[in-house]
Amino acid sequence: MRAISGLWRWRRNPLRRGTDLAEAWVGLVALVLILVGGPVIGALTGGAAQDALQRTARAQLESRHLVTATVIRKLNRSPLDADPETSSGRDLRSRVVADWTAPDGTTHEGKVMADLQSPHAGDHFGMWTDLHGRTAARPLDSATATTHAVLAGTGAALLTAGVIEGARRFALWRMIRRRYARWDRAWDRAGPDWGRTGTGS
Structure with missing residues (x-):
């Protein structure tokens, strides 16, 4: 829902600022990374864990x-x-x-x-x-090893999504801070009497 409400940032209109478009791009990149990068990292981590745990299970079964x-x-x-x-x-x-x-x-x-x-x-x-x-x-059995590997892959995918979301929020926080700093400079340039009647006349 939040993504849908943010679509206005992509439309051309006189009220859209450059930072609005930058925020939209940051959100889009983060979404793509979460949807693609998270599962890929989870699958790689789960696969590596599966290989290691299955080797451990075989070794334990041979030695015990x-x-x-x-x-x-x-x-x-x-x-x-x-x-x-x-x-x-x-x-x-x-x-x-x-x-x-x-x-x-x-x-x-x-x-x-x-x-x-x-x-x-x-x-x-x-x-x-x-x-x-x-x-x-x-000894560790094959089914338990697979369960641990799935949990490791799921944890890696969730951790990746969390890191990406944290980076997105940090980037937005920095953009908002810069926007507020520009507003402060604009208010300072306007001077202390910007709202008084007859100012500048």
Whole structure:
């Protein structure tokens, strides 16, 4: 709507100032840059993020392995854990002492988090380790990598649009300041009695 109301700046009329046309051009250039530059930068950023994240996901999947661990005993809740009265996604995990066999064939035992709500000795659960059996975080999956890449591309496009809009507003602010300065000089030249009857006669 604002762009439509600004179309008068393009028409030839005796009241149109040079700054009006300059403001119209600044607005048009900013609009084109937002509509073209924003999506292009977003696509380039998203594509680069997608490539990097997919490489990371493949590398993690190659270096991390899902093994089956066996519960030896459940550990008491840590005093640093949240209030047991509150329920959250963490309630589905429990701290246990477990043993597992690494992909290289070595046997390990240690304190780990199990995806079991109420584990008992002998229960089995899956956990991620590196090749030597050290516990590792779940590897990044392809879908999550794609989601992060889309978010990165969208963020880059929005940031680009914000920077362009900020530059447009700054340019308009400078033009308005110059216009006011010219008006002040014009008032000074008119003198203090410009409105009095008989001035200049």
